[in-house]
Amino acid sequence: MAVDLTMPILVVDDYKTMIRIIRNLLKQLGFNDVDEAADGTEAFAKMKDRKYGLIISDWNMEPMTGYELLKHVRGDEHLNRTPFIMVTAESKTENVIAAKKAGVNNYIVKPFNAATLKAKIDAVFGE
């Protein structure tokens, strides 16, 4: 399946700077329709309003973490098929395993580069 460059992407991070970085990297990769949310709660609400082609979320946020957001998304019958990439500094095995068990499609450890982001997005969409 080819990656649709026009799909809307939701970037979730409590660090405005990181959202800006990811937004810029996505732009460099050809994605221009990028929304943002500061935590899981805001992201989930936005997902109820708009159908996103991909969620790129940090883990460590309050009040709802990226991990909780992932579980909410996978538990929602309308959203459970939305591709979800975790982008986080949490690099312990147990975190990766927990995210995988919760249904994450891919996992990027910070710091990362555009090539890694592109590779993981391609992998999610089966390229």
Next chain:
Amino acid sequence: MGLPKKKESGAFDGDIARRLEEAMRACDDAARTVLAQIAQDIAALHTDLKALQPEEITARKIPAAGEELEEVVKATESATNDIMQAAEGLLEACSDADGAFAELVEGKATEIFEACTFQDITGQRIGKVIKTLKVIEDRLNASGIVKLAAAIAAEQGTASASDDDDNPPLEGPALKEGDGLKQNDIDDLLNDLF
């Protein structure tokens, strides 16, 4: 040596009394030595606690260190945003360009964006250090060491460390607006002084 005969009982009693007295004196000396040692240890502990200045650490140094670190995060975040804004500006300026030059600019801008991810990582690491400092502060406060040291200091009297004009404390960069002098203020002050 057998038991003393009855007629020698006076000498026997005197001997026991002497030995008892010697034993008690020995005990007394030992107790005095132990007590002297304890007194010495307590005095040393007082000196150590005073030198440690736990009240200074919990009331000023740890909170100040936390604030300094928070300022580091803010400053790097601000610098990161400035750097990204410059890179975004470059991309925008070259939006109509094509060919090798446009590719070069886009590539370099991407490298800048990638490098900027350091700020998130350092921010998280510094956040952990700030939390650890808070834990140390809370534990010191809960341990009673601070109160004990304050009591000792009050009893013994403490000299202010910042009273020495020839050796003012080093505070580093000002944390907040108004904490330190601005360059203009310093220039004015120097002009007034000389």
